[in-house]
Amino acid sequence: MGIINRLTKRTLQGEMGRTLLTIVSMGIAATLVVATLVGFTSSQKNLYEYSIQDTGGMQFVIQDVPRANVQKLRQDPAVTRSLAFSNLGTAALPKGYQNYVGNGANLVGMDPTALRQLVGPQLVAGRLPRTPSELVVPSDARSGKPIKLETIRLTIAGKNRSFRIVGVINGYHTFSSAYRWITYNDQPSTGTVSIAGSFASVTRLQQRVQALATANGVNQAATKISFNDRALSWLGAGGNLRDMVTVSGLLLFALIVIGLAAGMMIYTSINLGVRARTQRYGLLRSIGATPKQVRQLVYREALALVLPALGLGYLAGTGGIAVVLELLNRNFGNSKFPFHLYFTLSPWALIGSAVFMIIVTFLASARPAQRAARVTPLVAVRDNLATPRLRSWQMRTGLWGRLMPTPLSRLAAKNYRRNSGTRWTMIATLSVSILIFVGFTGFARAVLKDTVTDYGHGADLYFTLPDTPHFDTIATAIDRTDNVQASLATKRYDFQINKRPPGFASNIVPVFVVPDKTFASQFNGQVVLLNPSHRVITKGQRRQVWGFPTQFSGPLDFAELGKLTVSKTVPADTPLLRAAASYNGGVVISESILARSLKKTKIESPTVEYNIMLRDTRQHGVTFKKLQNLMPTDGYDVVANDEKSMALLTAIQVMVYGFLALLSLVSLANIINHIFANLLQRRRELAMLQAIGTTPGQVTRLLGLENGRLLLISLIWGSVLGTLLNQVLLKRLSTIYEVAFAIPWLEIGIVVFILFVVWAVFSLVSYRMIRRQNIDHWLRLT
C-alpha cells in the first residue's frame, strides 16, 4: 500500500467519529441517487407495461405482409411474441358512416386471441365479435354521434355483406390505422396479413422492424408499420423525440438537483476535514510532499468515504424502492385494481449511481483538494499563519455587536464578523439546502394538491345512448338494478335563445330533458337552471366560477321552444347533478314540457345519458356489467377509472415524497455535518476561552449565539430564494397546467422547526463536550 493510501486510511481511522458521520451523510446522498435511478428504471418499466397493455403487449403492427411470408416473419428470432390477422379488403360504408383514419375503411378479420389482445383493451362499448357477421366499428364512425348497435351493409370488392355492430373501438387507439373495422375470422387469409409483434430488445427498434418488414416482402415498409410509441417512449425507444426529451430531461433535472445537494454536502464534509488538517498538510509539504501528492491525498480520502457510502446507498436505495413497491402493490391488491408495479434492478442504474456519486465526489472535492495543495509548509510551524487576514470593516463593531447587551454576546458578534470566510461558505451551503427543500417540496405539494379533480366527484357510472323511444323505461330498469342507489336520465339538446340575459356567456343554452316522473320527484315539477361551477386560476389564485348567474330566474326565449320560465337556479353540487350538468349546465325540463313546447317537428336527435350512483362502489364492476346488458353501447365505469387514477397518483405521490424526503435528509445531514464539524474545529479556541475563566455554560451560549445568527440568516436567504424558485417553477408549469402559487409556509415552518431542533441538540452536545474536555490537552496542541 502506497504512503498516500496509508495516510488516507490512518487519517480516516484516526477520526472515526467524523469519518462515520461523513459516510452516513454521503450514504444518504448515495441512497437518493440509487433510489432515483432504480426508481426511474422501475417507473420506466412500469409505465411501459401499463401502456403496452393498450396494444395487448404488442410493440408494433406490420400491415400488408404477403401471406407466403407470414410464418417466416413470425419465426424470426428477434420476434418474441406475435399475432396475425387478415386484411379482408376495403369496404364501402353505408350512409351516415365515415372512416376518418387511414386510407379507406379496411375490414380486418381476427381470431379470438387477436381480438382479445388487440381489440379488447380498446373496446369502449359493446363486446367483441363472435361470428363472421358481427362487427366492431370505430367510435368516430358517425362523426362523434353515439354508435347504434344496428345491422349495416358493407360492400367489399363489389360484394355486399351484412354485419351486426356489436362493439365500438376507440377510433384513435394506438394502432388505429391498422384495425378500425374488425370482424371475427378464424379462417386462413386469402389476402395480405397484418402482424402485431414484440421484440425482446427495444434497441433501434424502429429500424429493425422496418428491416424485418422489408426482408419479408412488405412494400414501402416505412408506411406500413405502426408502433405503440407511447409505451416505447417510456423506454426511450419511441419515435416521438419530444417524449424522449421529456423523460430524459426529467431524469437530468432530478440528477442535477441531487448532484447539487449531494455535492454541497460532500464539499462541506471534505472542506471541513481539510480545514481541520491544514497544519498536517503544511507538515507534509515541509517534508517534501508535492502539491499533487497533497491533492491526491484529499481525493483519495473522498473516494475512501464514497465507496462505503455507495454500499449503504445500494442497500438502502434498492431495499427502500423494493419495499415501497411491495407496499403499493398490496394497496393496489386491496383496491381490486389489476395494477402491478415491477421492481427493476437494471445494472445500468447501479453502475450509473456509482459513476454519478464518484463524479460528484470528485467535483465536490476539487476545491478542498486545491486548497490543501496550496497550504504552505510554514503552516506546519506557524499556526497563526492560518488566521485569515481581517479587513478594516471586520475590525469595527457592527450593528449586531452594538445591540448585544452582554460582553459574551458582544464577543459572539465579534467572532461572527471576523470569521467571514467560513461563515459565508456555511451560509451559502445552508441557504442552498433550505432553498432546495422549500422550493421543490413546496412545488411538489402544490402540484400534487392540484391534481385533485377541479369539479368534485360526479356519478359512479354513466352510459351514453343514441336517442331511444325507451328513454324512461330504461331509467326505471336502471333504478331497479341491484346496487343502484340513484340515477338521473337526461336527453341533452343545444338550443338557441333569442335574447341573452346578463351573465349568460352564449346564445346556445343546453336543455336537459328528464322523464316526467324524475321531473316531478327530483325537481318538484319546476323548470330550473342547473348551474355548474368550476375552478379557475387567475393571477395565481384559485377561485370558483359559476356557469350562469347564481340567482337567475325568469323567462328564456328559445328559438326552438318558445318562452320557458325558469323558476330558480340550482347549483349543480351533488354528484348526479354535477355529472348531468357536465361543464356547461343548462335548463332542466320534462319530456311533457318538451313535447308541448317544441315548435319544429324536426330537430337534431339528442344525446341520451344515464348517470348512476351506486350503494356499494366496491361492486362497481358487477353492476357495470349488468347495466351493459341493459345498454350495450358506450358506457363508462368512473369508479374503475378513479381507482386507476388514484393508484397512479398514489404511486407518483409516494415516489415524489420519497425523493423529497431523501433530499431533505441530505440537506439535514449537511446542516448537522457543518455545525458539528465546525465545533470540533474550534476546540482549541474554546479551551483557551475556558482557560481564562469562561464557564462551559458561557461558551455554549457564545456558540449558540453565533450559530443561531448563522442559521437565521441562512433561513431567511433559503426561504426567500426557495419561495422564488417555487413561484418560478409553478409559473412555468401554469402555462400547461392549472396550478396556483401560495407561499410555502408549511415547508418554511418545517425548516424553522428542524433548525431549532438542530440548534438545541447542538447546544446540548457542545455543552457536554466543553464541560468534559481536557483544557490542558487542547492548549498544548500546536
Add this chain to the structure above:
Amino acid sequence: MAILTAHELTKQYTGEEIPALNHANLAIAAGEFVAIVGPSGSGKSTLLHLLGGVDKPTSGTVQLYDTDVFALNETQLAIFRRRQVGLIYQFYNLLPTLTVQENMTLPADLDGRKIPGAELSDLLATLGLTEKAGALPSELSGGQQQRVAIGRALINHPAIVLADEPTGNLDQRNSQEIMALLRAANTTRGQTLVVITHDPAIAAQADRVLTITDGKLTGGGGNGHH
C-alpha cells in the same frame, strides 16, 4: 567548499516596519555544524525556513550546490525539500496517525523510494527506537518523539539538516541525548547541520556560531554585512 550559500537574503512581512531578516549573507560548508543564536524575534526561524525552502524571501537568493532554490517551481521545491533538506521542529510535528517507522520513512515513501530493511534497523537502533518502531507518537515521550523527527530528517540523506530549537521542549537529559544524536550524525555521517538554539551549551558544540539580532546576521562567513 560551501554547499549552501545565502546572498542578500531579506524577508519583510507585510505590515511590519523592520525586516525580519535584513540582507543576510551566509555560506555553509559540507559537513559543517553551525549554530544560530539570538534573542526571541530576532529572525532565527525566518532564516532557517528560508534556507530550507519552507518560506520565500522578499529578496535575495539561496543556493544549494548549484541550485537556486527560489528559482524552483512549487513541485521542484517540494522535491528539493524532500531530498536535500531535513527539518526538525521544536514541537516534533509528527503525524499522529502514523507509527514511528512510518513517520520516519515518510519522506522516502513520498519519493517512492523503499528504505532497505538493514538501513532502517540501523537508524532505529541508533535513535534507540527499535522497540518503538510500531508505536504511535501519542505513546512516546517528548524525547522519543524528537528522535523520530531526527530519523525522519535523516532518512533521505539530505545535504543539510535544519533544526529549529530541537531541544526547546525537552528536559536536560533528553536535550543532551538529542544533541548527541545530531552531533553523531554530523561527525560519523558527515551530515551538515544548522541548529537554532537559545542554549549556550549547544551553541558551544558547534563548529561555528552565527548571531542574529534584529534580522541582521553576523559571523555568516559570506559576503556582505557581517
